[in-house]
Amino acid sequence: MISKRIQAVAAFIPPAKSIADVGCDHGYLIIEAFRRHGVDYAVAIDNKEGPLASAVKNISPFPFYKQVRFSLSDGLCDLSEEVDAIILSGIGGHNVLEIINSGREKVRDARLIIQANRDLEAMRAGLAKLCLSITREEVIKEGRRFYEIIEFTPVDYVPEYTEIEYRFGPVLLKEKSPVFREKLEKELERLKNISEDAPEIGARIKEIEEILW
Ligand SMILES: C[S@@+](CC[C@H](N)C(=O)[O-])C[C@H]1O[C@@H](n2cnc3c(N)ncnc32)[C@H](O)[C@@H]1O
Structure with a gap:
């Protein structure tokens, strides 16, 4: 059973035909990408033997197995193919x-599809400095957890965002979907349980309340 999170990340893939994961x-x-999203070539990358062996085992029963190159390597080091999209999901x-910093030239024209587990603010800011513009964002909820999926598109300038946009996501802020609101409401509740009086917490609470109004 493929998780809701993986399905949501995979839904960002079209119109890409070739991907690196x-x-x-x-x-x-990768299985979801071939079966449901029209991908015809994939590079499966992992820097640890066990996880990569698990990918080989799970993908080998499928007819598209031969259209996947498996690479035991670090980040983008071994990515020689020009792919349409590069996916990084479930990592910090x-x-x-x-x-991305150490393999920026390998990105070429590929869109980046990212589902990072933490430190999204620093990641958005760092990737913008590498001439990557935020073109799509979605927040989903699976069980009690929220996951943000962000698409970055290479541009030939350094895109500028405000501090609040780095923190909450420029597209998410514009769209304010019901799940995004729910996530902020939960965060508000958490902060209020800590203390409304501490100046730093008070400022965070005010910031979130202003977005929700
Ligand atoms: C938590 S798993 C996420 C798996 C899957 N992408 C998902 O979203 O469910 C993170 C995987 O990333 C791999 N990984 C972490 N850093 C990496 C790097 N620099 N290069 C390649 N693989 C890496 C780990 O070995 C691990 O298998």
Whole structure:
């Protein structure tokens, strides 16, 4: 059973026909990409033997197995193909930033589809400095957890965003979807339980309340 989170990340893939999945682990995202989103070539990358072996095992029963190149390598080091989209999902924001920073030239014209587990603010800011513009964002909820999926598109300038846009996401802020609102309401509740009096917490509460109004 492919999780709602993986399905949501995979839904960002079209119109890409070729993808690289960095940190592919079990390979479920690649399976979803071939079966439901019209992908015809994939590079499955992981820097650990166990996870990559698991991707080979899970993908090998499918007819598209031969259209996948498996690579035991770090980040974008071994990405020689020009792919339409590069996916980094289920890893930390600082790790994403490190991977893209050290392999920026390998991105070429590919869109980046990122679902980072933490440090999204620093990641958005760092990737913008690398001439990557935020073109699509979605927040989904699976169980009790929220996940943000962000698409970055390479541009030939350094896009500028405000501090609040880095923190909450420029597209999410514009669209204010019901799930985004729910996420902020939960965060508001959490902050209020800590203390409304501490100046730093008070400022965060005010910021979120202003977005929700
Ligand atoms: C938590 S799993 C996420 C798997 C899958 N992408 C998902 O969203 O469910 C993270 C995977 O990324 C791999 N990984 C972490 N840093 C990496 C790097 N620099 N290069 C390649 N793979 C990496 C880990 O070995 C691990 O298999």
